[in-house]
Amino acid sequence: MAESNVDTATAVADNAKVNLMGMSQARLEAFFETLGEKKFRAVQVLKWIHQLGVTDFNEMTNLSKSLREKLVANAEVVAPEVIQQFDSKDGTRKFLIRVGGDNAIETVYIPDGERGTLCVSSQVGCSLDCSFCATGKQGFNRDLTAAEIIGQVWQAAKSFGQLQANGPRKITNVVMMGMGEPLLNFDNVVDAMNLMMHDHCYGFSKRRVTLSTSGVVPALDRLAAVTDVSLAISLHASNDEIRNQLVPINKKYPIAMLLDSAQRYIEAMPDSHRKMTIEYTLIDKLNDRPEHARELVRLLDGIPVKINLIPFNPFSLSNYKRVSEGALRRFQTILLDAGYTATVRTTRGDDIDAACGQLAGQVNDRTRRSERYKLDTNALLRSSDDTIPVRLVN
Numbered sequence: 001m002a003e004s005n006v007d008t009a010t011a012v013a014d015n016a017k018v019n020l021m022g023m024s025q026a027r028l029e030a031f032f033e034t035l036g037e038k039k040f041r042a043v044q045v046l047k048w049i050h051q052l053g054v055t056d057f058n059e060m061t062n063l064s065k066s067l068r069e070k071l072v073a074n075a076e077v078v079a080p081e082v083i084q085q086f087d088s089k090d091g092t093r094k095f096l097i098r099v100g101g102d103n104a105i106e107t108v109y110i111p112d113g114e115r116g117t118l119c120v121s122s123q124v125g126c127s128l129d130c131s132f133c134a135t136g137k138q139g140f141n142r143d144l145t146a147a148e149i150i151g152q153v154w155q156a157a158k159s160f161g162q163l164q165a166n167g168p169r170k171i172t173n174v175v176m177m178g179m180g181e182p183l184l185n186f187d188n189v190v191d192a193m194n195l196m197m198h199d200h201c202y203g204f205s206k207r208r209v210t211l212s213t214s215g216v217v218p219a220l221d222r223l224a225a226v227t228d229v230s231l232a233i234s235l236h237a238s239n240d241e242i243r244n245q246l247v248p249i250n251k252k253y254p255i256a257m258l259l260d261s262a263q264r265y266i267e268a269m270p271d272s273h274r275k276m277t278i279e280y281t282l283i284d285k286l287n288d289r290p291e292h293a294r295e296l297v298r299l300l301d302g303i304p305v306k307i308n309l310i311p312f313n314p315f316s317l318s319n320y321k322r323v324s325e326g327a328l329r330r331f332q333t334i335l336l337d338a339g340y341t342a343t344v345r346t347t348r349g350d351d352i353d354a355a356c357g358q359l360a361g362q363v364n365d366r367t368r369r370s371e372r373y374k375l376d377t378n379a380l381l382r383s384s385d386d387t388i389p390v391r392l393v394n
Contacts, residue, residue: 017074017075017076018031018074018075018076019075019076019077019078019147020045020049020075020076020077021049021077021078021079021147021150021151021154022145022146022147022148022149022150022151022188022191022192022195023146024191024194024195025042025043025046025198025200028041028042028045028046029042031075035067035070035071035074037067037070041063041067043200044060044062044063045060045063046198046200046201047200047201048060049077049154049201050150050154050163050195050198050200050201050202051163051200051201051202052163052164052165053154053157053158053163053164054077055076055077055078055079057071057072057075057077058072078147078151079147079151079154079155080097080098080099080105080147080148080151080152080155081097081098082095082096082097082098082155082159083096083097083098083104084096085159091111092108092109092110092111093108093109093156093159094106094107094108094109095107095108095109095152095155095156095159096362097151097152097155099124099144099148101141101142101364102362102364103124103141103142103362103363103364104362105121105124105144105148105152105178105179106121106178106179107119107120107121107152107155107156107178108178109156109160109170109171111170112346114172115172115173116170116171116172116173117171117172117173117174117175118152118153118156118171118173118174118175119175119177119178120149120152120153120174120175120176120177120178120192121144121149121152121178121179121180122143122144122149122176122178122179122180122181122182122184122185122188122189123140123141123142123143123144123179123180123181123184123185124140124141124142124143124144124179124180124363124364125138125139125140125141125179125180125363125365125367126138126140126179126180126181127140127180127181127184127367128181128184128214128247128248128249129248130214130234130236130246130247130248131245131246131248131318131320132236132246132281132283132312132318132320134315134316134317134318135178135179135180137315137316137317137318138179138363138365139363139365139366139367139368140363140365140366140367141363141364141365141366142366143180143184143185143188144180144185144188145188146187146188146189146191146192146195149188149189149191149192150191150192150195150196152178153171153174153192153196153202156171157170157171157202171202172204172208173204173208173209173210174193174196174202174204174208174209174210175209175210175212175232176189176193176209176210176211176212177210177212177232181213181214181216182211182212182213183211183213183216183219183220183223184216184219186219186222189211190223190226190227193209193211193227193229194227196209197209197229206227206228206229206230207230208230209229209230210229210230210231210232210277211223211227211229211230211231211232212232212233212234212277212279213231213232213233213234214234214247214249215233215234215247215249215250215253215258216249216253217253217257217258217261220258220261220262220265221261221264221265223265224264224265224268224269228269228270228271230274230276230277231262231265231266231276231277232276232277232278232279232308233258233259233262233276233277233278233279234247234279235255235258235278235279235280236279236280236281236287237250237255237280237287237292238287238292238293238295238296238299239255239295239299240254240255242286242287242292243255245286246281246283246286246287255299259299259300259303262276262303263303266304273304274304275304275305275306276303276304276305276306277305277306277307277308278300278305278306278307278308279308279310280296280307280308280309280310281310281311281312282309282310282311282312282323282327282328282331283312283320283321283322283323284312284320284321284322284323284324284327285321286320288323288324288327288328288331289327290330290331290334292331293330293331293334293335294334296335297334297335297338297340300340305340306340306341306342306343307335307340307341307342307343308342308343308344308345309328309331309332309335309342309343309344309345310344310345311323311328311344311345328344332344
């Protein structure tokens with residue numbers, strides 16, 4: 001069960017302190033009622049935590065002294081701890097964040113003119129095993145709680161001085177594209193995204209919060225009932241044969257099924273002209289040929305999409321190679337000529353291993369997947385002079 005869904009009445013009765021960091025307004029209201037307080041206190045506390053960055057109840061000056069004393073006794077506001085901050089020469093900032101049990105996740109801020117996008121993680125590692133992604137090679141430990149997800153936004157915003165009256169709005173967009181598959185941590189991710197969009201928290205519009213999925217179709221079919229955030233599909237292939245290699249969940253939920261589900265989500269949105277984003281990582285000589293581009297044009301015919309082309313970013317434990325500039329531009333031109341909006345994601349933060357697909361963190365792997373990959377890679381290094389040397393992830 002999600003941490004944010006803890007029975008607060010039971011927690012108070014057991015004298016356990018409840019973490020308010022990831023609580024929705026409705027759950028905060030229920031919590032205050034257990035303390036014998038009015039529900040409007042929930043909005044006051046949301047503002048203190050998520051707009052002003054205050055975690056000490058004694059500093060919440062519009063709360064009565066008696067209420068502050070109740071909160072000190074029964075609750076806390078705890079964000080996950082930033083272990084280290086890395087700043088790239090291009091302005092990208094990566095946070096290594098401790099989430100307990102010898103685990104750490106990575107969160108990345110990417111500036112682009114007046115736009116600043118925060119890439120947020122949803123799991124410790126990833127339970128999927130996409131072959132082009134560093135996170136998948138790290139294995140999986142657990143889902144993040146709602147407090148740990150929204151806590152990434154809180155820590156990043158605090159680092160820029162954004163959590164204060166009239167603070168600079170450095171973070172303008174949030175994408176659930178960090179470590180993990182968001183739809184496999186459905187409740188906690190939805191709770192956190194709704195806090196991101198809450199008027200008394202961060203106030204991001206639904207068009208500035210994006211959930212990216214590799215294709216967990218049953219969860220995607222549920223999504224429109226609880227949120228209306230923007231949607232991105234991690235497609236990365238124009239046919240099932242290649243996608244099965246890159247994104248193994250495709251064997252269970254193939255491309256046609258995934259795109260049908262995504263279209264249903266878009267059609268359920270209250271606003272018209274909504275488009276989904278198709279993410280397509282281009283890998284040298286695997287999915288970057290002109291015939292793949294033409295196949296993608298046919299595949300997406302009639303679907304409201306914009307396409308984001310992502311040059312593969314090399315990382316340890318992978319033998320894939322970055323697409324050539326010529327192949328990238330040929331691929332893009334075919335899409336543009338077919339009438340699609342097709343942009344190329346600029347590689348940012350690769351000097352601090354913060355580029356797309358490079359996030360690894362520190363995962364106490366319960367699956368032993370990372371151990372197997374390291375053994376396999378070491379065997380390849382010993383047996384082939386042609387293998388490119390890699391830096392093994394710790």
